[in-house]
Amino acid sequence: MKMIETYYRILKHDPDGNLVKDSGLVQSHSYVIQFLELVKVLLCGVGTIATDVDGVESAIYSGGAISGDGRVDGGVGLDTYGVVVGTNAGTSAEDNEDYALDTKIAHSGVGAAGCLNYQAVTFVPARVVGPNIDLDISRAFLNETGVTITVKEIGIICKTLTKYFLLLRDVVADEPVDDAETLTVVYILRTTA
Amino acid sequence: MSKMKEKKAHGVQLLIRCVVTDPDGKVISDTGNKKARSFLIQFLEYIGAMFDDPGTVDATATDGTEDMLYWPGQAGGVQFMADAGVNIGTHGLVVGTGDTAPTNTDYSLETKIAEGAGAGQLTHGVVVFTAAAVVGANVDMIIQRAFTNNSGSTITVKEAGIYTEMTVVGPYYHCIVRDVLGVPVDVPNRCSLAVYYTFRTTV
Numbered sequence: 003m004k005m006i007e008t009y010y011r012i013l014k015h016d017p018d019g020n021l022v023k024d025s026g027l028v029q030s031h032s033y034v035i036q037f038l039e040l041v042k043v044l045l046c047g048v049g050t051i052a053t054d055v056d057g058v059e060s061a062i063y064s065g066g067a068i069s070g071d072g073r074v075d076g077g078v079g080l081d082t083y084g085v086v087v088g089t090n091a092g093t094s095a096e097d098n099e100d101y102a103l104d105t106k107i108a109h110s111g112v113g114a115a116g117c118l119n120y121q122a123v124t125f126v127p128a129r130v131v132g133p134n135i136d137l138d139i140s141r142a143f144l145n146e147t148g149v150t151i152t153v154k155e156i157g158i159i160c161k162t163l164t165k166y167f168l169l170l171r172d173v174v175a176d177e178p179v180d181d182a183e184t185l186t187v188v189y190i191l192r193t194t195a
Numbered sequence: 196m197s198k199m200k201e202k203k204a205h206g207v208q209l210l211i212r213c214v215v216t217d218p219d220g221k222v223i224s225d226t227g228n229k230k231a232r233s234f235l236i237q238f239l240e241y242i243g244a245m246f247d248d249p250g251t252v253d254a255t256a257t258d259g260t261e262d263m264l265y266w267p268g269q270a271g272g273v274q275f276m277a278d279a280g281v282n283i284g285t286h287g288l289v290v291g292t293g294d295t296a297p298t299n300t301d302y303s304l305e306t307k308i309a310e311g312a313g314a315g316q317l318t319h320g321v322v323v324f325t326a327a328a329v330v331g332a333n334v335d336m337i338i339q340r341a342f343t344n345n346s347g348s349t350i351t352v353k354e355a356g357i358y359t360e361m362t363v364v365g366p367y368y369h370c371i372v373r374d375v376l377g378v379p380v381d382v383p384n385r386c387s388l389a390v391y392y393t394f395r396t397t398v
Contacts, residue, residue: 006207006234031205033396038207038327038336041394044245044271045338045359046278046324068274069267074246096398098334125247128239135236135299137243160246191206191242193234195299 007192008033010156010172017182027190030172032096032157036062037169040072040160052167053101060165073161074139074169076123081109083161084123085141085187090154090173100171103155113146118179128191137191145179153177156187209234209372210393211355213380223386228393231374233297233356238371241265241275241359254369255302257358262367273363277338279322284310286358286368287322288340288390294353294375301373304356312345317382327394336394343387353379355390 008030014023039052043063052062064070076084088103110117126138139158145151157171170189179185209231215223237254244252244265254264266274279287284307292315293305309316320341327336338357344350356373360366372392382388 005209006239008206029205032398033205033207033334034398035327035329035334035396038334038394038396041242042324042327042336044241044275045357046322047272047276048278048324049326063271065272066270067268068245068265068271069248071271072245073248075248098329098332098396098398100398125243125249127247127249128236128243130236130299133299135239137239139246191239193236193239193299195233195235195297195301 005193007194008170009190009192011188011190012174012177013186013188014177014179015184015186022183030170030189032100032171034100034168034171035098036101036167040167040169055102055159055166055168057101062162062165062167064163071162074123074158075125076120076141078122079109079111079120081106081120083159083166085139085189086157086159087118087143087153087185087187088155089152096171096173101168103157103168103171107151107153113148115147116151117147118151119144119146133194135193138188140186140188142184142186143179144184145181148181150178150180153179153185158189205397208395210395211374212391212393213352213376214389215380215382216387216389218385224380226378226380229377231372231392233301233373235301235371235373236299237264237302237369241371257303257368257370259302263361263364264369266361266363269363274361275359276362277322277357277359278324279319279360281321282310282319284319286360287319288338288392289356289358290317290342290352290388290390291354292351297373297375301370303370304354304373308350308352314346314348315350316346317342317344317350332397334396337391339389339391341387341389342382344382344384347384349381349383351379351381352376352388357392
């Protein structure tokens with residue numbers, strides 16, 4: 003079937019920058035309803051409400067400059083949007099109507115307990131890669147807490163003005179991130195004619 | 196270091212359905228939902244631009260020139276719009292007579308059918324959007340359009356797609372989806388063709 007295939011890839015580096023884990027491309031299961039709500043409003047400009055990460059019905063489309071809508075480019079230290087990770091403490095399976103990670107890991111730049119140091123989201127724009135068109139979205143997370151943190155869920159949250167909306171959520175195999183290790187999550191959106 | 200094998204992905208599926216009805220509304224043919232093949236590079240270029248906001252982004256327009264696709268300082272309502280009205284054949288859901296196999300970098304239909312009632316033309320209805328909703332195990336969002344043949348002769352539709360419009364400059368049109376139908380669809384004179392694209396996600 004030809005569609006927007008979506009994969010994630012999880013990389014882990016030790017403090018010296020050596021690659022110690024590469025999941026390879028793994029199927030992403032979990033666009034959630036907010037993604038198609040956003041696509042629909044982009045194409046027709048009508049119907050702007052979706053469930054935000056707080057569970058509140060909010061405007062996913064501002065009607066103003068498009069640069070205020072659907073942003074995923076979270077910068078250093080911003081855990082509110084972009085690629086995000088969590089511990090899935092409630093062991094929740096993915097659901098079409100998820101609007102938040104189960105238990106998102108917060109950012110800390112000083113090694114606060116249970117937190118990761120969020121780096122900036124980076125992009126590789128859509129381009130031809132062999133027989134495919136790929137769009138890559140990546141983010142690195144550094145563990146400075148002194149203890150191991152285990153990542154069990156990942157996702158993408160977009161920002162529209164001051165509201166945040168979950169677009170993708172994947173429950174992943176337990177991924178322990180030891181102190182001083184860096185976890186990198188890469189999402190790949192791919193189309194193939 | 197461990198490495199897993201690549202697996203087939205879930206993602207955003209696209210389905211296409213073509214229904215032909217006679218002047219009394221009686222169904223003459225119905226393809227049912229068929230797997231569509233062909234999100235094009237322009238779709239991911241726009242989504243990527245919105246996610247990243249790198250400044251203005253050009254992409255190959257339907258005339259083959261590089262024209263503005265994304266303009267961050269302008270409202271969403273003047274770019275990437277597929278909400279064409281009645282008798283507007285420039286954008287929205289469009290159909291054509293070409294049957295060349297799609298490629299990732301297609302930027303237009305091969306031979307788009309023009310708006311009108313002349314030879315080889317179809318009258319374009321309004322593009323209708325159905326909000327994204329949970330349908331069984333899926334989330335579906337549907338875009339549909341009706342085309343009426345008043346040309347005096349049967350028209351055979353072989354391709355379909357979605358064009359978006361940038362109005363603040365240009366206007367420029369970009370093709371984000373193109374499909375060659377598995378079986379060509381005949382639209383007899385005075386009959387109508389309704390085309391449905393279903394965007395579907397499934398966890």
